[in-house]
Amino acid sequence: MRIGGQAFLSLRAVWQRWFLWVLLAMLVLVLLATVVWLAGRHEAEQVQEILDRDTADAVADLRTGLQRNVLGLRALQANGLDLGRWPAESAALMRGHREWLRLEWRDDAFGRAASTDTPYRIRRADGPEGVPAGADAALEEVARAACGAAGRLGAAAYSPSVYAPLPGTSGLEVMAVCVPVDGGGHLVAIYALRDVLIELVAPTLRRGQEVSLTEPDGTRLASVGTARRSGSRVFTARQQIDLPGISLALRVDGWRAAPDVFPNLLTGLVTAISIALVSVLALLASDTRRRLRAEHELADALAFRKAMEDSVITGMRARDTRGRTTYVNPAFCEMVGFSATEIMAAGADESPYWPTELAHEYRKRQNVRLSGGTPPREGFESVFMRKDGSRFPVLVFEAPLINAQGEQTGWMSAVVDIGEQRRIEELSRASQERLQASARLATVGEMASLLSHELTQPLAAIASYATGSLNLLGDAARPPGAPLPEVDRADVAMAVRRIAEQADRAGQVIRSVHDFVRRRDRTREPVAPQTLLDAVLPLVHLQARKLGVRVEIALEDALPNVLCDRTLVEQVLLNLARNGMQAMDAPECATRVLRLRVARSGASPTRSWLVFSVADLGSGIADEVARRLFTPFFTTRPDGMGLGLSLCRTVVEQHGGVLAFEPHAPRGTVFRFTLPVV
Numbered sequence: 250m251r252i253g254g255q256a257f258l259s260l261r262a263v264w265q266r267w268f269l270w271v272l273l274a275m276l277v278l279v280l281l282a283t284v285v286w287l288a289g290r291h292e293a294e295q296v297q298e299i300l301d302r303d304t305a306d307a308v309a310d311l312r313t314g315l316q317r318n319v320l321g322l323r324a325l326q327a328n329g330l331d332l333g334r335w336p337a338e339s340a341a342l343m344r345g346h347r348e349w350l351r352l353e354w355r356d357d358a359f360g361r362a363a364s365t366d367t368p369y370r371i372r373r374a375d376g377p378e379g380v381p382a383g384a385d386a387a388l389e390e391v392a393r394a395a396c397g398a399a400g401r402l403g404a405a406a407y408s409p410s411v412y413a414p415l416p417g418t419s420g421l422e423v424m425a426v427c428v429p430v431d432g433g434g435h436l437v438a439i440y441a442l443r444d445v446l447i448e449l450v451a452p453t454l455r456r457g458q459e460v461s462l463t464e465p466d467g468t469r470l471a472s473v474g475t476a477r478r479s480g481s482r483v484f485t486a487r488q489q490i491d492l493p494g495i496s497l498a499l500r501v502d503g504w505r506a507a508p509d510v511f512p513n514l515l516t517g518l519v520t521a522i523s524i525a526l527v528s529v530l531a532l533l534a535s536d537t538r539r540r541l542r543a544e545h546e547l548a549d550a551l552a553f554r555k556a557m558e559d560s561v562i563t564g565m566r567a568r569d570t571r572g573r574t575t576y577v578n579p580a581f582c583e584m585v586g587f588s589a590t591e592i593m594a595a596g597a598d599e600s601p602y603w604p605t606e607l608a609h610e611y612r613k614r615q616n617v618r619l620s621g622g623t624p625p626r627e628g629f630e631s632v633f634m635r636k637d638g639s640r641f642p643v644l645v646f647e648a649p650l651i652n653a654q655g656e657q658t659g660w661m662s663a664v665v666d667i668g669e670q671r672r673i674e675e676l677s678r679a680s681q682e683r684l685q686a687s688a689r690l691a692t693v694g695e696m697a698s699l700l701s702h703e704l705t706q707p708l709a710a711i712a713s714y715a716t717g718s719l720n721l722l723g724d725a726a727r728p729p730g731a732p733l734p735e736v737d738r739a740d741v742a743m744a745v746r747r748i749a750e751q752a753d754r755a756g757q758v759i760r761s762v763h764d765f766v767r768r769r770d771r772t773r774e775p776v777a778p779q780t781l782l783d784a785v786l787p788l789v790h791l792q793a794r795k796l797g798v799r800v801e802i803a804l805e806d807a808l809p810n811v812l813c814d815r816t817l818v819e820q821v822l823l824n825l826a827r828n829g830m831q832a833m834d835a836p837e838c839a840t841r842v843l844r845l846r847v848a849r850s851g852a853s854p855t856r857s858w859l860v861f862s863v864a865d866l867g868s869g870i871a872d873e874v875a876r877r878l879f880t881p882f883f884t885t886r887p888d889g890m891g892l893g894l895s896l897c898r899t900v901v902e903q904h905g906g907v908l909a910f911e912p913h914a915p916r917g918t919v920f921r922f923t924l925p926v927v
Contacts, residue, residue, distance in 0.1 A: 270534065273530070274530070277526060277527070277530060281523045281526070281527075284519050284522075284523070285519060285520070285523070288519045293484075296484050296503070297484050297486070300458075300484050300485075300486040300501060300503050301486045303454055303486070303501065304454075304486035304487070304488050304499060304500075304501045305488055306451070306454075307450045307451065307454050307460065307488075307499055307501065308488040308490055308499050310449060310450060310451060311445070311449045311450060311490060311499060312490065314348075314445075314448070314449035315426070315445075315449070315492065318346060318348075318349075318426065318438060319405045319426060319428060321342060321345075321346070322405070322426070322428040322436045322438060323405075323428055325338060325339070325342060325436060326428075326430050326431065326436060329432075330354055330362075330430060330434070330436075332362070332363055335354065335363045335365075336363075336365065339352050339354075339363070339364075339365035340365055340368070342365075343365050343366075343367050343368060344368060346367075346438075346448070347367065347369050347444055347447070347448050348440055348441060348444040348445045348447070348448040348449060349367055349438050349439060349440060349441075349444075350366065350367050350388070350421070350423060350439040350440065350441050350444075351364055351365065351366045351367065351388060351437075351438075351439040352364065352365045352436070352437070352438050352439075353365075353392060353436070353437040353438075353439070354430075354434065354435075354436060354437075355392070355396065355434055355435040355436075355437055356433070356434045357433040357434055359393065359396065359435070362434065384413040384414055384415055384420075387411045387412065387413035387414070387423060388413060388423060388425070388439050390408075390411050391408040391409070391410070391411050391423055391424050391425035391439060392408070392425045392427065392437040392439065393408075394408035394409060394411075394425070394494075395407055395408035395424075395425040395426055395427035395437060395494065396427035396435045396437060398427070398493065398494030398495075399427040399428065399429050399435065399493075399494070400429070402493055402494065403429070404429070404493060405426060405427065405428045405429070405493060406426070406427055406492075406493040406494035407424055407425070407426050407427075407492045407493060407494045407495040408424050408425045408426075408427070408494060408495065409424065409494075409495050410422045410423065410424040410442055410462075410464075410470050410495075410497075411423055411424070421441045421442070421443060421471075422441070422442040422443070422462075422470040422471050423439055423440060423441055423442065424439075424440050424442060424495065425437050425438065425439045425440065426438050426440065441471075442462050442470050442471035443471040443472070443473060445462070445471070446460050446461075446462060446471055446472070446473045447473055450473075450499075454474075454501065455473055455474035455475070456474075456475070457474075457475050457503065458474050458475060458501055458502060458503045459472055459473070459474040459475060459476065459501070459502040460472065460473050460474045460499070460500070460501050461473075461499070461500045461501075461502070462490075462497050462498070462499060462500075463487075463497070463498045463499075463500050464496075464497065464498070465489070465496050465497075465498060467498075469500075470497070483502055483503065484502070484503035485500065485501070485502050485503070486500070486501045486503075487499070487500045487501075558578040558579070558580075559578070559579050559580075561578070561580055562580050563580060563663050563664065563665055564577070564578065564580045564581030564584045564585075564643075564662075564663070564664035564665070564666070565577065565578040565580070565581055565661070565662070565663060565664075566578075566581055566661075566662040566664060567650060567659055567660070567661050567662070568659050568660050568662070569658060569659040570619065570657070570658065570659050571597045571619070572597035572598065572615050572619055573593070573595075573596070573597045574592050574593050574595065574600065575593065575659065576593075577589050577592050577593070581664060584633070584635075584643075584664065584666050585601075585602040585633055585634070585635055585636065586635040586636030586637060587601050587602060587636050598612055598615075599612075601634075601636075602633045602634050602635070603633070603634065604632055604633070604634040604640055605634075607632060611631075618647070618660060624645075624646075624647040624648075624660075628644050628645055628646040628647075629644075629645055630642060630643070630644055630645075630667070631643050631644075631645050633664075641666060641668040642666075642667050642668055642671055643664050643665060643666055643667060643668075644664070644665045644667045645662055645663070645664050645665075646662065646663040646664075646665075647660050647661070647662045647663075648660070648661050648662075649661075681899075684892065684896070685817070685820065685896060688820070688892050688893065688896055704755050704759075707751035707752065707754045707755040708751070708755065710747065710748075710751040711747075711748045711751045711752060711755075714744040714745070714747045714748045714751070715744070715748060717740070717744050718740075718741045718744040718745065718748075721733070721737045721740055721741050721744075722737075722741065757787065772814065773812050773813055773814050773904075774812070774813075774815065775810035775811070775812055775927045776810055776811055776812075776813055776815050776818070777808070777810050778804060778808050778810075778811065778847040778859060778861070779804060779808075780815075781811075781813075781815065781818055781819060781822060781861075782802060782804075782822065782845060782847070784815070784819045785819050785822045785823045785826065786800070786802075788823055789823065789826045789827075789830075789843075792827060792830050793830060793843065796830050796831075796833065796834050796841065797841055798830045798833060798841040798842070798843050799841065799842050799843070800826075800843050800845065801842060801843070801844045801845070802845050802846075803844065803845070803846040803847070804846070804847045804848075805847065805848050805849060808847060808849070808859060809857070809859070809926045809927060810926070810927045811859050811924040811925065811926055811927065812904075812924070812925050812926070812927045813904055813924050813925075814900075814904070817900040817903075818900065818904075818924065820896070820897075820900065821896075821897045821900050821901065821908075821922065822845075822861065822863070824893040824894070824896070824897050825863040825897065825920045826843060826845065826863055827893075828863075828865075828893065828894070828920075829843050829863050829864070829865030829867065829917075829918075829920075830843055830865070831886070832865050832867030832868065832917065832918065833865050833866055833867045833917075835867070835868065837868075838866065838867060838868070840866055841866065842865075842866055843863070843864070843865055844862075844863070844864045844865075845861075845862075845863055846861075846862045846864070847859055847860070847861050847862075848860050848862075850923055856925060856926075857925070857926035858906070858923040858924065858925055858926060859923065859924050859926055860921055860922075860923050861921065861922050861923075861924065862919055862920065862921045863919070863920045864913045864917060864918070864919035864920075865913065865917045865918060865919075866913070866915075866916055866917040867916070867917045867918065868916070868917075869912055869913075869916060869917060869918055870910070870912075870918050875910075878894055878910070879894050879895050879898050879908075880895065881895040882895075897922070901922045901923070901924075904924055904925065905925055906922055906923035906924050906925070907922065907923055908920065908921075908922040909921055909922075
């Protein structure tokens with residue numbers, strides 16, 4: 250059942266898709282057939298009309314000819330009929346009328362006074378009575394019939410046609426015209442109907458057509474012209490000829506071929522238009538198929554685009570040239586908490602996700618953008634407001650929205666919620682600070698013995714000077730209440746000054762450690778290279794004195810300030826200096842020199858840098874250690890944490906610089922890092 254239902258739905262869909270096309274094709278075919286039929290009918294009517302007109306003209310010619318013959322008969326008797334002149338006058342008249350078979354002069358008793366046969370058809374070789382009896386009888390019959398009618402009408406009249414058999418031929422249909430003679434008698438002219446058609450009808454009518462004289466009931470009497478061709482269409486025209494005493498009809502049968510579809514111009518034109526119309530329909534069908542295919546491809550592309558827009562987490566927003574929001578994707582709506590309808594219903598100068606306190610600034614920024622201002626390619630940070638009123642930072646990338654004609658129709662924006670990124674960065678920064686603080690505390694812990702050693706000397710000196718002073722003040726040999734001798738007073742004063750100096754020395758040691766350990770705000774500021782070195786040198790000297798290392802400082806003249814976080818860079822310098830001194834803490838290292846150097850770098854033509862280098866004369870770094878030297882928690886010392894160099898490279902790279910190392914000639918290692926110049 251399910252398969253049958255699906256087949257029915259598929260068939261229904263196909264029928265709905267092609268129904269209009271089938272209907273249109275049927276209508277076109279009906280239209281074409283109608284046009285062709287009408288064209289053929291029109292042409293047939295034209296042929297029939299021409300044939301009717303030619304037939305009417307032929308009837309007129311025939312009547313005119315017959316009338317002219319009657320006038321000729323009357324002219325013959327104008328000077329009176331005379332048997333002496335008859336042969337010559339009648340013969341001359343007969344030569345001018347091929348359609349006549351015989352001309353007779355009848356007296357009052359209807360006897361044949363004289364007669365003359367046509368010189369073209371009936372020869373009188375058989376003698377005066379050479380005409381066959383059957384033919385003569387027919388001629389006599391028509392003569393009497395004509396003269397009878399003329400007598401009744403008192404004017405020229407015609408007889409009905411009669412068949413006159415002739416020897417050696419199929420005979421002739423003949424008729425006679427009788428003209429009464431003044432003074433008594435009649436002139437009778439015998440017509441051969443076939444010759445009438447030949448002589449009195451225009452020859453052009455007989456070309457390609459059959460011309461006939463018929464009786465009113467349609468009986469054919471005589472015919473001339475082209476015989477009917479098989480397969481041809483008959484076009485018939487019939488005109489009545491009413492003559493005194495007789496009624497005939499002239500019938501013309503045209504054997505022209507029936508108007509076909511292609512032989513004439515009109516039908517050819519209609520056919521050409523039909524072919525063009527069918528071709529246009531075929532092209533239209535092909536174009537429709539391409540359009541349907543394009544629509545399917547477009548629908549697939551739109552579905553793919555919508556799925557892509559729904560899947561991305563980046564908010565998409567489009568605005569027109571007036572600043573009105575025309576499109577937002579689901580990610581953008583989810584980001585701000587407003588629906589697409591709420592966002593697009595807002596005016597051009599306001600958006601529901603603009604914080605109230607920043608709306609004025611955003612409106613100005615939008616006006617700058619709409620006036621042609623170009624947004625930064627790297628994007629810009631902004632703050633949006635969710636529907637619940639909470640604010641969150643976003644990173645906005647904007648680009649002109651260009652249509653297919655190359656015209657800008659607005660702006661397209663990609664909005665990224667960087668709130669979570671900011672939170673992670675803050676956590677990372679706090680973790681980094683805690684790690685660096687721990688590293689500093691670890692460094693101080695490692696230097697605790699140095700501190701105790703460094704503080705022991707001033708404290709011992711203070712104790713010694715204090716003991717000496719007390720001894721001078723409590724001398725048993727001096728009488729009680731006696732004033733202190735001048736010499737002893739000077740010694741006590743000198744001891745007190747030494748005590749103050751040693752106390753100040755111990756205080757400096759403690760303050761340097763305190764300044765190094767305490768956490769300060771991370772701010773980048775212009776700092777002189779000498780200041781950075783001075784901040785770490787007290788601590789460097791503490792370890793240098795213990796290990797017997799000589800510290801050499803070399804700075805180029807007039808060095809510019811560097812832009813850095815002073816605390817972090819001091820940490821880097823101290824770590825590198827301590828690593829260098831520890832590398833020289835070996836019995837085989839007789840010469841222990843640590844060189845701290847600051848110089849200009851010419852590596853970059855667009856920005857100035859300073860190079861800080863820390864070189865030692867230790868045993869150098871093995872290749873297997875060098876490959877993992879900056880790996881966190883990798884260390885070659887049993888009491889080390891393995892974080893020093895990793896943190897140093899991180900700090901330098903955060904400032905845009907590079908930390909690297911290389912062997913130092915003649916021995917040892919040199920670490921170099923760069924910092925940007927202000």
